[in-house]
Amino acid sequence: MPPTDRVRQELRWSSVYSTGNAASDEKLEAACKASWSYASLCAWTYLNDIDTAHDLIDHAIENASRYISRHPERSVDKLTARIKSVIRRRAKQLAAKTGRELSSGLLVDLEHFLIAPPVAEQRAYANELLDRLSPFALSVLKWRWVGYSWREIAKQLKMDHTAVRRAYFREIESLLHNLSRSGDLLECD
């Protein structure tokens, strides 16, 4: 996310959702900062659109500001957990609304990669693909390489394992689809 967006987001956190109580506002801000990466992760996993993270966190903060106004004694950890829970719920709702699965890329592209091309071409595809992976997908790739199961990865991310797996393959299939369409392969190494 570009820094300007982050500044804007932080400004919006502090100004729009003020509870009128300095201590509560401080807690809310800390919880929002702690939840931001989770919002990005949910936007990637459930919605295949990283920009939606702003909407998710906006919705969660609105909910959390009402909550902290009612219970000002709640800790930052509890508030963070609530925000994350609201983010996850909202992301699932939006994903269901937009039609269960956003099609981007085809399984045929995977098959094409596995069967058709010679080794050199396959390597060029793979290099290009690895260079274009998003940070989330790259992290998942690393954890899978280490040998962790989808369930173990999802547990650490506080997500559903099928959603993480689906999001990972959705991104890869989408990249492969774009690569096979554009044919803009880099040179083999």
Place this chain on the structure above:
Amino acid sequence: MRLSWRQSSRSQDRFEKEIAQHYQRRVLAGVVVSTGPCPDEDFLRLLAKRSKRLELTGPKVDHAASCPLCMKRLLALRQEYHQRCRMWIVAGMIAGILLVGVAALVIIWH
């Protein structure tokens, strides 16, 4: 419908393995940039065992999976761990067979 889902899952698994191998080759060739210091041997041992105590989102795991030196060590430790597991399984099976044999002999004797 079910058949196609199974097929797709298999393709994805195969593809994932291919990509992981490509990634490994790239790291070992030094193409991937790793940040931060190398983790200690104990950490790599835990990672090779896929310990649930480790925090995956931490920088150490990220480094270990992108540094050629750590990856080489991790591959060696992983192989060592698998060999030890296999040895325990074989030892367990031999012990089980011996136990059943002894029990059968005792029953026949009586």
